[in-house]
Amino acid sequence: MAPADARTPSDSSNSDARAALRALVEDSDFRRLRKLLDRFNIFEAIGVVRQELRHSDLLAFFLDPKGSHGLGDAFVKRLLQEGLGLAGGAARTITPSDLADWSLGSASVLREWHNVDILVVDQPHRLTVVIENKIDSDEHSNQLKHYRDRVTDEYPGFHAVYFYLTPDGRRSSHPSYIPVSHELVCTVLERLVQERSSEVHPDVQTLMRHYTQMLRRHIVDEPEVADLCRQIYRDHRRALDLIFEQRPDRQSGIREILKLLIEERPDLRLNYSSKAESQFIPHAWDVAALEVPPTDHLSKRILLFYFWYPGDGLRLGLYLQRGPPERRQRLFAMGSERLPFNPTSKPLGSRSVAIYQRTYLTQSLLEEASTSTLEEEIRKQWDTFVNGDLVAITAAVADELRECQELHSS
Numbered sequence: 001m002a003p004a005d006a007r008t009p010s011d012s013s014n015s016d017a018r019a020a021l022r023a024l025v026e027d028s029d030f031r032r033l034r035k036l037l038d039r040f041n042i043f044e045a046i047g048v049v050r051q052e053l054r055h056s057d058l059l060a061f062f063l064d065p066k067g068s069h070g071l072g073d074a075f076v077k078r079l080l081q082e083g084l085g086l087a088g089g090a091a092r093t094i095t096p097s098d099l100a101d102w103s104l105g106s107a108s109v110l111r112e113w114h115n116v117d118i119l120v121v122d123q124p125h126r127l128t129v130v131i132e133n134k135i136d137s138d139e140h141s142n143q144l145k146h147y148r149d150r151v152t153d154e155y156p157g158f159h160a161v162y163f164y165l166t167p168d169g170r171r172s173s174h175p176s177y178i179p180v181s182h183e184l185v186c187t188v189l190e191r192l193v194q195e196r197s198s199e200v201h202p203d204v205q206t207l208m209r210h211y212t213q214m215l216r217r218h219i220v221d222e223p224e225v226a227d228l229c230r231q232i233y234r235d236h237r238r239a240l241d242l243i244f245e246q247r248p249d250r251q252s253g254i255r256e257i258l259k260l261l262i263e264e265r266p267d268l269r270l271n272y273s274s275k276a277e278s279q280f281i282p283h284a285w286d287v288a289a290l291e292v293p294p295t296d297h298l299s300k301r302i303l304l305f306y307f308w309y310p311g312d313g314l315r316l317g318l319y320l321q322r323g324p325p326e327r328r329q330r331l332f333a334m335g336s337e338r339l340p341f342n343p344t345s346k347p348l349g350s351r352s353v354a355i356y357q358r359t360y361l362t363q364s365l366l367e368e369a370s371t372s373t374l375e376e377e378i379r380k381q382w383d384t385f386v387n388g389d390l391v392a393i394t395a396a397v398a399d400e401l402r403e404c405q406e407l408h409s410s
Helices: 009-026 028-037 052-063 074-085 096-100 143-154 182-195 202-219 223-235 237-245 250-264 325-337 363-368 371-409
Strands: 108-113 116-122 127-133 159-166 177-181 268-273 277-282 303-308 313-320 353-362
Touching: 009 028, 009 237, 028 223, 052 074, 052 108, 052 116, 052 127, 052 363, 074 096, 074 159, 074 177, 074 182, 116 143, 127 143, 143 159, 159 182, 177 182, 182 202, 223 237, 250 268, 250 277, 250 371, 313 325, 313 363, 313 371, 325 353, 325 371, 353 363, 353 371, 363 371
Parallel strands: 127 159, 159 177
Antiparallel strands: 108 116, 116 127, 268 277, 277 303, 303 313, 313 353
């Protein structure tokens, strides 16, 4: 037996980790960073920091000269002038100086017009402005050319301005789009708050300040915050790496919700749970007719419900796994003949095949919704499933089991 004062390697490692974390918490730079980040922000409170749709909604609000913000056309003109100034030597049919003499008070602002994030149309000056707004996503499927062609067809002969708005102002794949960063949006809004404090309602000024504050905290680099973060990481890398390893993530949170929902029902049994998937069966299926000897990578269940992430959301499926060919064929035929089963179009082979699928969360909801919204949607989908499809599925399987027993006994 080791002496009482002896320390094992794991004891030493744990002690070092505690010391590193304590040094981080006591660091003056870390306390300063916390003070900067602890300031209340309405956009953080409602969980829309990285939601592109909500960013575009708010930008459209500020761009609309007829909006209730009281800015008139000041924001749309200023953003256009500043953005056009970044175009360099590119050929443009309109210049920043042109805009100085124009009133854009009658312009219309459209959201998701033929999937264009933001479209500004000013008929008097025959002007269109397309803004493709990206936070975390990238362009795809030649979308920028498609948007340009659509606007050109709909508004022939108009002055056309195309902005590709990203956190870092990166270039797009299409030469017509001027690269613009969210830093420019911050700068324009911050200047307008200062210049128009006597004209803009205090509530709107608060909204503008909170939006630019949120952008600088989470989307673009805030110099003071960025410098502090780099310094703290240099000084406390071990502690921060430990914290990062233990960070909660969205999939872990969803797994806990699913695990709780399954375990709350006395008629269901949780078979397996991880970040990638959760498996369960009804207790009524815990019978020899639906079991086979397990392997290292497959459950012993012939029928098994799976929650999993296929890359485009969260889905629930009922899978027909390996087992005696005749029994699998009967179960597959059952799934092909009865509702609510919706088997895949694959022929029944030796591998597992889905005979029922249901989408719980779409990819866009997973990316943009708050945790509370996701939980609410999962619970709503689950209630519909257990009170509808699950009842029908278990009844169908019970009928099949009775037929198998009758055939066996005869």
